[in-house]
Amino acid sequence: MAIEQGSEPPRSVERLLTIIEALSNASANGLRLTDVVEATGLGKTTAHRLLNGLADQGLVDCDSETGRYFVGIKILSWASAARNRFSIARLAEPVLIRLARRTQDTVYLIGRVGDESVCLDSREGSFPIKALTLNVGDRRPLGIGAGSLAMLAAMPDDEIERILVQQAEARSSYSFSEAKLREMIEATRRSGYGYNDVHIFEHMKDLTGMAAVAVAIRRSDGTPVAALHVTSVTARLAPPRRENIVAALTQERAQLEEEMQPALDATQVSQRTLA
Template sequence: MTNGRLKARGARPGGQTIRRAVAVLRTLAIGGERGVPMAEIVQATSLTRPTVHRIVHVLIEEGIVERSDRTGNYAIGRQVPELALARPSRSPLLIAAEPHLAAASAQLGDTLFLTVRTGLDTLCVARRIGNYPIQVLSIEVGVRRPLGVSSAGVAILAAMPSAEARKIVLANETRFGAYRTDVATVLGQIQLARRRGYNLRDVGLVQGTKSLSAWIRAPDGQPTAAITLSAIRNRLNPRRAIEVADALVATARAIEAATPA
């Protein structure tokens, strides 16, 4: 079985190897500084172990991947941030969102996150810490997760047509196990978020927390991002959850209006 991301593309000479390498790199990006063991790379990409081993070691030779002598895990190499310096400009979405994130965080008092879709993943691109004494810092900027795992990912999928969302969820099926979820659970969460007009997660990624997300559409109408508030459970009781949802949805619409076409 090949990775869902690979199957979605048309065949092109030499393209399969490159796509497999990109799938490996995206998996390593999720591992961050901790890195990812070989077995998890194989599981996440649905490639054979010899194939993954060959790709990883070529990337190590090129300085794109590194292996930890202490843990044996593989991680994105230090040369990658150096390459990224060639494109240092921030996205129009991030520029448009910053004042609205600041205003919403000041109004609500809890930590807000801006998460964007990138392929089959979500990527946290901004975090605004609130002024309430207890803050939930559930995710760092730069952390990548499969679409459908986080509150933001479910919200983004809920804004898509059902068939498109289901296709992405099925493509990520092999990756869900590491996050203790499955296809049926994610599809159920998407349906509920679609009915509500936002996503409310009663059990956050951090024990004892809740999160609430509203999707953001690009100027072309495609769901491209989400704004998320994470808080300790007693901060999101049913009454306040409705108030927060209204504020987040309004903030999402303001970000959409401010994002240039």
């Protein structure tokens, strides 16, 4: 999309990215024009003009019947290219396949991008009830979700405190308090794995009855850079099966860390990228 001379490219790019991020956060539900205006703070005319421009480039789709806007199919190819950059995602693919077969549940690879977690990949198991709580590319504040929680709990105390302060507003749309999150961090440290049930899902009506467990993947210096995460219906993650799932995750994590240590140690966690 060409930018006319005399315009302000940084501001234009910022506005476009704000719209794309809002649509990405809306996922399969999409957004109406009024929703985009509310989510981005843009004026209605500006938002409509930018949405049309993005649609012309294949970056946004508009449902003619509902008037809702969605992330465009073209972004999928960009996402695929970005995913291929992550050696963790490439090298962990066999691990996800094995875990999905072994557990019969949905398995996710969760990465860290600054103070957020991002879903890098997933595999569905054969159990007929699918626990599809994340899409590849979904981002959440660290601590929200089992994999995200496992990574947060593996960090030093001062880093946790910084993240809790900086991500307070981002966490406000979720249904538990900072005090509850601190309890969950301590429980994760004691057990060695992250666990979430209704504390994360109760505000999402279509995800109630789901639970998840996860273990953090670390560099040799102990820095968490990713997590292996299994989601299922709550009954399937009750003891003693939960311990069996955690054992499978721990076994695969150990093998993955051993085989991928050079790649993991080369992974740099920054505020914007996981490289």
